Amino acid sequence: MITDILFLKDKSILLVEDDPHTRTYMEEILVMLFSKVILASDGEMAYKLYKEELPDIILTDIKMPKVDGLNLIKQIRINDYGIPIILLTSFIEQQLVSNAMNLSIDGYLVKPIDLKKLLYTLCTAMQRSNSRGGLIPLGKDIFYNIASKELYHNDIVIDLGSKERILLLLLIKNRHKTVTKEEIGKLLWPFDSTSDSAIKGMIVRLRKKLHTDCILSVRGIGYRFNTMMAKK
Numbered sequence: 219m220i221t222d223i224l225f226l227k228d229k230s231i232l233l234v235e236d237d238p239h240t241r242t243y244m245e246e247i248l249v250m251l252f253s254k255v256i257l258a259s260d261g262e263m264a265y266k267l268y269k270e271e272l273p274d275i276i277l278t279d280i281k282m283p284k285v286d287g288l289n290l291i292k293q294i295r296i297n298d299y300g301i302p303i304i305l306l307t308s309f310i311e312q313q314l315v316s317n318a319m320n321l322s323i324d325g326y327l328v329k330p331i332d333l334k335k336l337l338y339t340l341c342t343a344m345q346r347s348n349s350r351g352g353l354i355p356l357g358k359d360i361f362y363n364i365a366s367k368e369l370y371h372n373d374i375v376i377d378l379g380s381k382e383r384i385l386l387l388l389l390i391k392n393r394h395k396t397v398t399k400e401e402i403g404k405l406l407w408p409f410d411s412t413s414d415s416a417i418k419g420m421i422v423r424l425r426k427k428l429h430t431d432c433i434l435s436v437r438g439i440g441y442r443f444n445t446m447m448a449k450k
Contacts, residue, residue, distance in 0.1 A: 261285025
C-alpha cells in the first residue's frame, strides 16, 4: 500500500462536494496524497474546472446544486472515458449508485469515509487508468494521454523536449481560449526575459511534432488550439 500511495504523489485530483465540512475534511486528507487538489462545490463549477485543469482523477458527491454528480459524469463521459471517477455517497443513495454504474464509474465510497477504503479505491482506480489512459484528440491520429502525459501519432510516442512538453500541456489546459505570449514566456523562462522569436521558435518545433496545424497564431496576442482540427 505504501508504494501505491507514493504513486499518487505526482497526480492531481478534482474533489466535488457541496458540504463545506466534508469538503474540508477530504481536502486535508487528499493534500497529503496528491500533488494538486482542485475543489468544486457543485457540478457546474466542477465541469468548468475539469476542462481547465485536466485532473488525473475525480472524486464527486452525487446530490449537489446546479448540476448533480450523475449529470456531471454524463457530461464528462461524452468525450472522456479515460479519467477515473469515484462517487461519494450515503446509504440512502444506493439506487443512484446503481444508475451510475452505467456511466463507467471506478468505484464509490459510503459516507462517513473510511481512510483505508479511500486509499484502496483511489489507488485501484489510478492503476486502471494507467492501463487504459484518457486520450484527448489534437488532430487526425494525434492524441495526448492525460495519464501518461505523452503525445502519440499513429500510436507511436512523439519525443518532446522538456519545454515542448510544458508548452503543450499549457495549450491543452487552455484549449478553449488564447494563451498570451506573456503567459508562455513566464512559464517556460521564469527567470529570464523572453523574445517573441524564442516563443515563435518553440511553437514552430511543436507544430512539426504535432503533424497538424492545430496551433493557431492569434495576431498580437498569443496562441491557441484549433479545436475544429481536433474534432476531425
